[in-house]
Amino acid sequence: MATKNLGIALPPDGDINWGDTYRSAMSVLDASTMSHYFAEDEPFDGLNFRFKSGVYRKGEVVNVVNAGSVLCTDNTVNYIFLITEGEIGIFTNTTGFPTGSIPLFEVTTLEGDITEVNDIRTLLVVVPPKEQERKAITFYIGKDLAVDDIASVICPFNMEIENVRMAVDVAPAGSDLIVDLLIDDVSAFTTVANRPTITAGQTSCVSVAPDIVNVAEFSKLSLKVIQKGSSTAGKNLTISVLGLV
Numbered sequence: 001m002a003t004k005n006l007g008i009a010l011p012p013d014g015d016i017n018w019g020d021t022y023r024s025a026m027s028v029l030d031a032s033t034m035s036h037y038f039a040e041d042e043p044f045d046g047l048n049f050r051f052k053s054g055v056y057r058k059g060e061v062v063n064v065v066n067a068g069s070v071l072c073t074d075n076t077v078n079y080i081f082l083i084t085e086g087e088i089g090i091f092t093n094t095t096g097f098p099t100g101s102i103p104l105f106e107v108t109t110l111e112g113d114i115t116e117v118n119d120i121r122t123l124l125v126v127v128p129p130k131e132q133e134r135k136a137i138t139f140y141i142g143k144d145l146a147v148d149d150i151a152s153v154i155c156p157f158n159m160e161i162e163n164v165r166m167a168v169d170v171a172p173a174g175s176d177l178i179v180d181l182l183i184d185d186v187s188a189f190t191t192v193a194n195r196p197t198i199t200a201g202q203t204s205c206v207s208v209a210p211d212i213v214n215v216a217e218f219s220k221l222s223l224k225v226i227q228k229g230s231s232t233a234g235k236n237l238t239i240s241v242l243g244l245v
Contacts, residue, residue, distance in 0.1 A: 038065070038082065038090065038104050038121065044114045047072045049080060049107050051090055056102065058084055065089060072109050080105040132244040135159070137221060139239040144170075145177065145228045151239070152222040159215040161188065161243040164196040164223075167204040169236035172229025176200050179239065181210060182222040188212040196239070200229060215243070 037054030044050055053067040065082065070092040072078040080092045081101040090104070097103045106118040137159075139151040145168075164181055177198040181188045188210035189195045196207040215221065223239045 040105065040117055040119070041067065041069075045069075046112055047074055047109055047114065049078070049092070049105070049114060049117075051080075051104070054082075056082065056084060063088070072107055072114065074109050074112060076109060078107040078109060079103070080107055132160075134162075134242065135245050136165075136240040136242045138241075139223045139237075141223075141225070141237045141239075144235050145172075145225055145233045145237055147225055147228055149225040149237075150222055152220055155215050155217060155219045155221050157245045158217050159241075159243040159245050161210055161213045161215060161241060163209055163242055164207040165205070165240045165242060166196050166198055166207075167238050168198060168234045169203075170232065170234060171203045172198060172200050172232060172234035174200060174229050174231030175227060177225070177229055177234045177237075178227040179237075180224050180226050181241065182220075182224060183212060183215055184219050185222070186212075195226065198234065213243070 037052070037056075039052045039054075041050035041052045048069045049072050050069040051067060053065060055062050055064050057063075063084070065088070068090065070080060070090055072092060073094050076094050078092045078094055079097050080090065081097050081103050082090055083098075083101055085100065091101075092107075103120050106120060107114055108116040108118075135157070137153060137155065139153065141149050141151055143149075161181075164179075166177075166179060168177065177200075179196045181196070189207075190211040194208050194210070196205060198205045221241060223241075225237075228234055
């Protein structure tokens with residue numbers, strides 16, 4: 001089996017042109033580089049490609065993937081790669097390296113054996129950041145509004161709040177309708193003047209971002225009426241918390 005290791009091949013034992021001393025030095029060099037992570041772990045067992053453990057950095061966190069093996073498809077080229085989102089680990093296919101994966105090896109198989117390994121690991125790999133989606137969590141209070149009316153949900157994902165949007169079927173009159181957003185019973189709008197407010201006579205509004213914007217999955221989100229219209233309270237309030245997940 002031929003192995004390509006970053007374009008450098010170790011000479012065989014006893015090679016009179018290179019010598020065992022140079023071979024040992026090359027082995028130390030290979031083991032000291034970042035490319036040594038997820039190194040192939042010979043001997044292989046038929047079509048089972050064995051690999052050593054390795055690490056990768058994602059943001060400020062260093063993650064470890066344990067040593068293991070993947071079963072290659074016979075009589076073709078197999079692409080072996082690291083996935084760092086969702087189901088994390090080392091995987092293989094015969095169609096090519098998936099978008100967002102970290103390529104490791106191209107493995108050729110023939111008649112039940114691994115015949116060639118092309119090592120395409122690199123010293124530095126940029127893992128593309130996960131694209132954020134914009135989602136909304138919506139509340140509804142379907143009645144004539146009163147102070148201390150409250151609606152709550154459990155947040156189903158980690159979220160970075162951008163703003164709060166409100167609308168009523170019947171506009172408040174005499175005074176503004178003001179609502180507070182609570183995260184685990186603590187106000188997200190510590191700047192009171194920025195709390196979501198539907199001006200008297202109007203039926204909708206969009207707030208600025210709250211002072212606290214990060215919401216963890218399983219946190220309780222609550223919308224609480226702080227002030228209603230004095231002559232007409234306002235009726236049938238729909239509230240959407242918009243943010244990135």
